[in-house]
Amino acid sequence: MEPFDVKGKVVVVTGAAQGIGKATADLFASRGSTVARLDFQAGETLIPCDVADEASVERAFGEVVKKLGRIDVLVNNAGVAVRKSAFDLTAGEWDKVLDVNLKGLFLCSRVAARQMRANGGGAIVNLASIMGFSGGLFPNPAYQASKGGVVNLTRALALEFAEHNITVNAVAPTFVRTDLTTPIFSNPEVLKKVMHHTPLGRLPEVGDIAAAILFLASPAARFITGVTLPVDSGYLAR
Numbered sequence: 001m002e003p004f005d006v007k008g009k010v011v012v013v014t015g016a017a018q019g020i021g022k023a024t025a026d027l028f029a030s031r032g033s034t035v036a037r038l039d040f041q042a043g044e045t046l047i048p049c050d051v052a053d054e055a056s057v058e059r060a061f062g063e064v065v066k067k068l069g070r071i072d073v074l075v076n077n078a079g080v081a082v083r084k085s086a087f088d089l090t091a092g093e094w095d096k097v098l099d100v101n102l103k104g105l106f107l108c109s110r111v112a113a114r115q116m117r118a119n120g121g122g123a124i125v126n127l128a129s130i131m132g133f134s135g136g137l138f139p140n141p142a143y144q145a146s147k148g149g150v151v152n153l154t155r156a157l158a159l160e161f162a163e164h165n166i167t168v169n170a171v172a173p174t175f176v177r178t179d180l181t182t183p184i185f186s187n188p189e190v191l192k193k194v195m196h197h198t199p200l201g202r203l204p205e206v207g208d209i210a211a212a213i214l215f216l217a218s219p220a221a222r223f224i225t226g227v228t229l230p231v232d233s234g235y236l237a238r
Contacts, residue, residue: 007032015078019178051104121165158226198235
C-alpha cells in the first residue's frame with residue numbers, strides 16, 4: 001500500500017473557490033482524485049452550496065453522489081470571520097459565523113458520513129484553527145468560539161463514526177495569506193505582531209495546509225482519528 005495514495009478517491013471540498021479550499025482541491029486532483037468543488041460562489045467548475053442551509057447541503061451532496069457514485073473524502077473548509085470585539089459584534093454576525101463554521105461543518109459531515117457508512121468507510125478532514133486552542137492575538141470572539149467548537153466536534157464525530165470505518169480529523173492553521181486574512185497581511189504593524197508569535201519566522205502557504213489535509217485523508221493516517229494537527233510555525237508551542 002502506497003501511504004499517500006489518493007488516486008481514484010472521490011473527494012468533496014467545501015469553500016473550494018479560492019484560498020485553502022482551492023489549493024486542497026487542486027492537490028487532490030493532481031494526485032488522481034476525482035474532486036467535487038462546492039462553494040457559495042457561482043462558478044463553472046463549482047457546485048453551489050450554502051453549507052449553513054440544510055436543504056442546500058442535501059441538494060449539493062445529492063448531486064455529487066448522483067454524478068460520482070459515492071463520497072470517499074470530505075474536506076470541511078468553508079468558513080467566514082467577522083473581526084470585531086465582543087463589544088461591537090452583533091448577534092446576527094455571531095450567528096453567521098457559527099452557522100457557517102460550525103453548523104455547516106456538522107451538516108456536511110452528517111450527510112457525507114451517511115454515504116461513507118453505506119460504502120465501507122471514508123475520511124473527513126475539518127479546517128480548525130490555532131484560534132480553536134488560543135484566545136488569539138486580536139478580538140475575534142465568534143471565530144475563536146466556532147473553531148474551538150470544530151476541535152471538539154472533530155473528537156465527538158471521530159468517536160461516533162469510528163465503528164463505520166470513518167476517520168475524522170482536523171487541521172489547525174496559523175495565519176495564512178488568503179482573502180480571509182487580507183486585513184492582517186496588509187497592515188505592517190499587525191503582521192509584525194503575528195510574526196512575533198511565529199517561532200519559525202515564516203508562515204505557511206495555502207499549499208502547506210493542503211498537504212496536511214491530504215495526509216490526514218490518505219492511507220498514511222488510517223489509524224489517526226479525533227486529532228487536530230496544528231500547521232502553525234510553532235505558534236502553539238509557546
